Amino acid sequence: MVRIPSNIQDLVSYKPGKPVAQIVQELGLKEWAVLWNNENNLGPSPKALSEIQSALALSHLYPDPSAEKLCSLIAQENDCTSANVTVDNGSESVFDCMLRAFFEPGDELLTCEGTFVAVYIWAKANNVHCEKIPLAAGYQFDIDQLIASVGPKTKAIYVANPNNPTGAMISRVELERLVHSVSKEVLVIVDEAYFEYAKALSEEYPDSFQMRRPNVITLRTFSKAHGIAGIRVGYALGPQPLIESIRKVRMTFAPSHLSQAAAVGAIQDVEHVQKTVEVNRKALSQYYGALENAGLSYTASFGNFVMVDLGSEEDAKQFVNAMLHKGVFIRHLRAFGLAHCVRISTGTVQENDLLARSLASL
Numbered sequence: 001m002v003r004i005p006s007n008i009q010d011l012v013s014y015k016p017g018k019p020v021a022q023i024v025q026e027l028g029l030k031e032w033a034v035l036w037n038n039e040n041n042l043g044p045s046p047k048a049l050s051e052i053q054s055a056l057a058l059s060h061l062y063p064d065p066s067a068e069k070l071c072s073l074i075a076q077e078n079d080c081t082s083a084n085v086t087v088d089n090g091s092e093s094v095f096d097c098m099l100r101a102f103f104e105p106g107d108e109l110l111t112c113e114g115t116f117v118a119v120y121i122w123a124k125a126n127n128v129h130c131e132k133i134p135l136a137a138g139y140q141f142d143i144d145q146l147i148a149s150v151g152p153k154t155k156a157i158y159v160a161n162p163n164n165p166t167g168a169m170i171s172r173v174e175l176e177r178l179v180h181s182v183s184k185e186v187l188v189i190v191d192e193a194y195f196e197y198a199k200a201l202s203e204e205y206p207d208s209f210q211m212r213r214p215n216v217i218t219l220r221t222f223s224k225a226h227g228i229a230g231i232r233v234g235y236a237l238g239p240q241p242l243i244e245s246i247r248k249v250r251m252t253f254a255p256s257h258l259s260q261a262a263a264v265g266a267i268q269d270v271e272h273v274q275k276t277v278e279v280n281r282k283a284l285s286q287y288y289g290a291l292e293n294a295g296l297s298y299t300a301s302f303g304n305f306v307m308v309d310l311g312s313e314e315d316a317k318q319f320v321n322a323m324l325h326k327g328v329f330i331r332h333l334r335a336f337g338l339a340h341c342v343r344i345s346t347g348t349v350q351e352n353d354l355l356a357r358s359l360a361s362l
């Protein structure tokens with residue numbers, strides 16, 4: 001028998017639920033809203049689609065391994081050079097590369113419970129111990145405890161800002177406190193997957209890359225506000241020596257030729273992002289009102305989703321099921337370690353209305 005390492009034995013491969021079309025058919029739904037994956041339901045950036053069309057004819061060639069056009073556009077947007085940027089098949093892939101690029105046996109990753117579940121999975125897959133401390137009141141990252149918990153084995157701290165699934169934001173003051181309190185030998189990974197949404201929602205939202213610290217890496221993605229989650233492009237911004245180390249372990253030809261083209265289109269589609277964040281802003285206030293009217297408790301969000309606290313796992317499961325029967329597909333947060341909570345993404349105007357009507361008729 002081939003021996004499977006124990007860290008891999010402990011993991012479970014991703015088991016997708018039933019496809020939406022099947023659920024729609026089984027329940028005989030006349031209308032529905034898919035609000036379980038924090039996607040951009042307004043659809044992909046039209047400029048991304050047109051760039052893919054133009055790039056199709058060169059599909060027989062390997063992509064540009066340095067993704068120079070895309071990296072330089074990202075650099076332009078962030079006031080840096082391409083040497084400060086690396087792209088990959090989604091920011092999850094960049095994170096995986098970081099675990100391989102920076103961690104040696106015995107090094108630990110420090111983060112909180114109740115954050116992006118893939119972080120725990122990729123740490124385990126790479127045999128990196130993930131030290132998790134509880135979230136603070138209001139489902140916030142506990143900055144004081146993170147600072148206090150840094151030990152000799154801590155190689156990196158991971159925070160998501162805003163956090164998925166709680167939606168909570170780390171303010172500029174708090175993030176600066178974290179970054180300035182830890183040794184420059186400790187890497188601080190700031191996952192800003194919902195950057196565009198958060199920036200539009202709060203002036204207190206910090207751009208971690210602009211702190212220009214030698215030990216901070218910022219993760220961003222085209223999966224959310226730009227609407228190309230299915231195309232898989234994410235990136236890291238940071239100091240050149242750290243970015244160069246990530247590049248050393250990434251797949252040579254990632255992202256694909258079509259993915260690079262899509263992201264080149266998406267990043268220039270300011271209109272699509274603006275429309276997206278505006279629909280999201282309205283959706284969040286509509287959600288808050290509908291949740292309050294339904295007597296439900298939620299955490300104010302800086303992303304394209306809201307976390308609702310149902311008080312118990314049983315009530316959370318029942319709520320997910322009741323919403324499913326009304327055609328609203330939402331996420332139970334057991335896998336995130338928050339079994340008493342659910343997460344509802346924002347959608348199109350019609351989908352947001354269905355959510356509000358469904359809450360009103362519970």
Ligand SMILES: Cc1ncc(COP(=O)(O)O)c(C=O)c1O
Binds near residue numbers: 037093160221222
């Ligand atoms: C905090 C956070 N980081 C990263 C990702 C994944 O991004 P990508 O699609 O670029 O891998 C998500 C997706 O839900 C997320 O919530």
